[in-house]
Amino acid sequence: MKAFRSGKPFSTGAVVEKPAKFLSKLEISGFKIKVKDVQIILTRRLAPDDIVLGLGEQLGGINRRGRKYITYCTDTPVHIPEQLSLYGAHPFIIIKGRINQGLFIDYAGEIIFDVGFTDKDFLEITITSTNLELYYWKEKLWQTIVTSYLELTGGVYVPPRWAFGYQQCRWSYPDAPKVTEIAGKFRQLGIPCDAIYLDIDYMDNYKVFTVDEQKFPEFKEFVGKMKKQGFHLIPIIDPGVKIEDGYQVYEEGKANHHFCTDINNEDFQAAVWPGLTHLPDFTRPETRKWWGELYDNFIEMGIEGFWNDMNEPAIFYTDYEKEKIFAQLQSAADAGKIKDINLIHLQWEIKNFHNNREDYRRIYHHPSPEQTVWHDDIHNLYGAKMALAFAEHVQEKYPERRFLIFSRSSYSGSQRYSGIWYGDNKSWWEHLEGNIKMLVNANLVGYFYSGADIGGFGDNCHSELMLRWLQLSVFSPLMRNHAAIGTRQQELWEFDQQTLNQSRNIIRLRYALLPWLYSQYLEYAGINKPLIRPLMWDFEDAQSADTEDQFIYGDGIMVAPIYHSNSRGRNVYLPESRWLAWNVRSWEERDMQILNPGNHYLECPLEKQLVFLRENTLIALQEPEEFVGQRNPDTLFITGLVTEQANLKILADQGSEPAYSGISVLEIDVENKNDYFIIKTKTVKKQQLPWKHVVCEIYDLNGNTNIIHKDI
């Protein structure tokens, strides 16, 4: 890896330990580099077989060729192909080919990646600043570049264990009785669930860090009551602080200069849910400390998880833009020419209020008393730094605890202290398909703890879409059903009895797999290797590189979701080895089939889900709980197709202590001796393992099941 520095870049914090030496002359083999006004343009020829990967949370495929992408965090409710930016910015790109190269452009303003769009044979990167740090890799294996990027930017966030449970959200469950009713439904219907979300309406007039006491009286008691039933309440946190005299957060922020300013050093005003607000300046260490401490009230009431929204930051409008319109209208009125107003034009002008680039250009940060930084240059840091405020605070104040925190906006590096969700998708089959690719793309930049709103946030969900989306989401670390106000109710009992029953089966499968899913997360996060990977990470053949509607989770589960309506099957590509195909009706009912490598058309009616386990790989299951840690079953089921030898390491912990601080290990070795199997177990901190017994269901090539019980 080489590091370059140009100009006087703002230190984004993406890289934890900066290299000792930065080169000052930007030279990258194969790249033409042009400095033009205040832009740097990097151009490289792409060979026909080069594959371009990376860029994190962006629309489009796993192979990034054929599109443009812009890093400029954007609040957008419509994820359609012409959207060139989403909520996060991850300016890390890999060219996989005869020569494998990687670039991380550590600049938090706008960068345009034209990945063979304008000319299919060229990658052109336009950085809209000459102040930046740039890291460059050239490696024998492209995978090394990803791991090295994750090391450089500080590794991967690990959430609490309960955050791997199923979670239920809606904008909004309006009050405590409704939340109680939802919680009751889950338990009554036997659908496992670990968390219920509080969207914006729990607040008093959208004032951040308040609770509407009419809707949620005795909030602390309510949080405790819910937790006793196994539910974490997760409040939404928005950055905009309502301008309202007497409102404590506002008064403190104002008094202590915690807010971003405009060019006149007045606190900048932007309207969001609460009306006009100020935006905390998270580049200031004092502001982050202040903001972090604001969570304490919730934490003391028993809250253990938060989701940060609207932190691109989203702006509905500003008075700066509004005044321009009012002036136009007033002058038309004064001239008696109201009827000459071009209404269509007016409509466009008002529409452009939303997340107006001119507004972002009006904002200034003051990371230190001597420093003033133009927002447009560090726009992409806003959400990341907001999450950092929380992370720094809990690290300091609650060093013995692990919290759930995930964010809508993010920047390279924030994956070490926060997860993300993929924002305002819709109840569209296209978005279920996009979810497959997004999981891979998010994991390639270290956002293992991430996921889409299951069933879709906007638009109305259909029962079949919900079931297929749930099936995929068994393998999405963040597994959350969420829907927007005004859309069809999409809690799992809102469709029909069959959908309800199948939902329960799918979610129970998730909980059955949870020990393994969680263990794999810990293991892969620990070595900075993507948990969810494109096939080409593990397999070198051409079709693996081409397959974008399947992915690998952990040590060797191939996930091949159905993502078309009315589908009763799909084609699945299984590379290299043999695979044990599960035809899952429920965690208990799994028809097994051994498949050879190659292409298979497999039937998969709605009530079933296809899961593939690689030859000589083992996975573990346990009896599903209704919430994580409810009963801690003492038996672990191990299964796999073992033709030679297979090894499984299950990492377990309490799930609430700091990651990796209290891990116990159960290791299982299975050897196929042709006539019989040898099973060996090894443990580390055996006393802390929840399991007392293992039951191994091992398949051989003839499809015979061999069941071996063993005490640990």
Next chain:
Amino acid sequence: MKAFRSGKPFSTGAVVEKPAKFLSKLEISGFKIKVKDVQIILTRRLAPDDIVLGLGEQLGGINRRGRKYITYCTDTPVHIPEQLSLYGAHPFIIIKGRINQGLFIDYAGEIIFDVGFTDKDFLEITITSTNLELYYWKEKLWQTIVTSYLELTGGVYVPPRWAFGYQQCRWSYPDAPKVTEIAGKFRQLGIPCDAIYLDIDYMDNYKVFTVDEQKFPEFKEFVGKMKKQGFHLIPIIDPGVKIEDGYQVYEEGKANHHFCTDINNEDFQAAVWPGLTHLPDFTRPETRKWWGELYDNFIEMGIEGFWNDMNEPAIFYTDYEKEKIFAQLQSAADAGKIKDINLIHLQWEIKNFHNNREDYRRIYHHPSPEQTVWHDDIHNLYGAKMALAFAEHVQEKYPERRFLIFSRSSYSGSQRYSGIWYGDNKSWWEHLEGNIKMLVNANLVGYFYSGADIGGFGDNCHSELMLRWLQLSVFSPLMRNHAAIGTRQQELWEFDQQTLNQSRNIIRLRYALLPWLYSQYLEYAGINKPLIRPLMWDFEDAQSADTEDQFIYGDGIMVAPIYHSNSRGRNVYLPESRWLAWNVRSWEERDMQILNPGNHYLECPLEKQLVFLRENTLIALQEPEEFVGQRNPDTLFITGLVTEQANLKILADQGSEPAYSGISVLEIDVENKNDYFIIKTKTVKKQQLPWKHVVCEIYDLNGNTNIIHKDI
């Protein structure tokens, strides 16, 4: 078939010869029928395996289950799943299952089809009127229902032969020099092309039936010059007539009461491209006659094709709505309260100007002096009746000629005198995928002559998308590249040399296949059997019913397009028989492969295209021309995999006389006698056939090519 009549329906003209008897009591086996206020609601349980087909131009899959659809012709530039109406209305639906049923609800207002969306097990049809005619089928074969519907509604439009050539459009080629340049490029680069389009800017201030003489001086000469080079110029025709004193069309229309009115019997005003316009009342026979005659000027100048746009009818705004806003603004101004205006709300109000339902409810038609019909009740007829005006006129005035006419809006029945295109799609891979389904769905309601804007109308096209879209469009009867103002130029030479060369190969393949494609069109239109069909039309197995990304064209070509970026292959399902797979690089370079029935993963890099020809089916090719009829090659190449016996009937005609009036026939029989092949030819009107020789390239099961020359 049974026919019902309820209330006093407006006669839509969809059905040419009405049945002698209409039942008055609506009773359909399996349907619950409820009359509620002024609505009729039909409900039917759907069995798990029932497939629902039909509804024509709508988004979604071939199997319609799991979505809602609304028939209310809508001008929409964003084809995303939440769009429940597009430009056409085809209220014909088929339930294919243990019992095959079909309904054609002949009502041209709003009908809501909830096809298992709200409850997956129920079809619910809400007709927003009790005045309607309804046709009901119950048939042993579901295919019979489709054919019977097409017979009932008068069959299928046949365009001139040249309209099967490649066509180039853009909004807009601004003037004669530009059109000349585009035409020159095609000939210079050897890319076949038969038509260039004139979008709205050819008109003088968007006044329909005018030509801007600055931009197109000596238009008649220009039309003739272009035709000599093999190009048809196709002007756009919009229905809105600019309100402008002295403008002849306006003056005539006004004087003769040709326009729709408002409730006060004043000519209704709506703004479209020309600003405020009046809308011709195409329900009036006199108005249709007048409008039809307006085309004469163009026809006399040599124009032979037209495309009707904006005929849902699209409305940008009306003064009715505008005045409401102005009044609001004025009263705010009068009260000195401009700054209290809620701009966000105002923006929504103005946005709703566009195609506002309230405006449609302000329009009235007067089909005869005694009759006043509310537009909202017959909204879906507007575009169909506009096309009818042309069809009636040319039938009367030019009975010996065939014209190209296609429309954006349509209604059941208009498929007998007009084609359609699928409107304002975008340069999205999703829309290429949607094009596959739309071709099938349009054909199932008889719009054989139809197609999407190749490369996408909105947004910016990428070279790979263009090539894959062109490949699909070889089998789209309307093969037109079109793009919106402000988007990237997408003429085929605007990308790179490789894209240009491959485009040429693809379009030359189209021209090579043209004799066969055209002949099949004539044949299928003649028997009211869809030319482009879902696999389930021809094959009864479950996977055929499930396959929505392939289709069958004519006697047995299976089309399986690539519709994902960066794809180097795809899975193809080949039912029942063996298939001859063409791996087409160009019409001359076709690697052949014989494939067994089943699922195949096939490589298909960008420079190739997959085409599958069913065992014992023959197709025909000829040396590609640069435009249809340029040279009339005298050799026809026949090819196919013949294991037993195969027969091919090629229908040929001048292509400009009335359909079926001058057909000559070449029939080829090939019999595999194990050691040798017997080839027989038969002809009808041999002298009129363009071909003198056939060259048969017949494959046997061993993959051997047998080349047999034969004079006709």
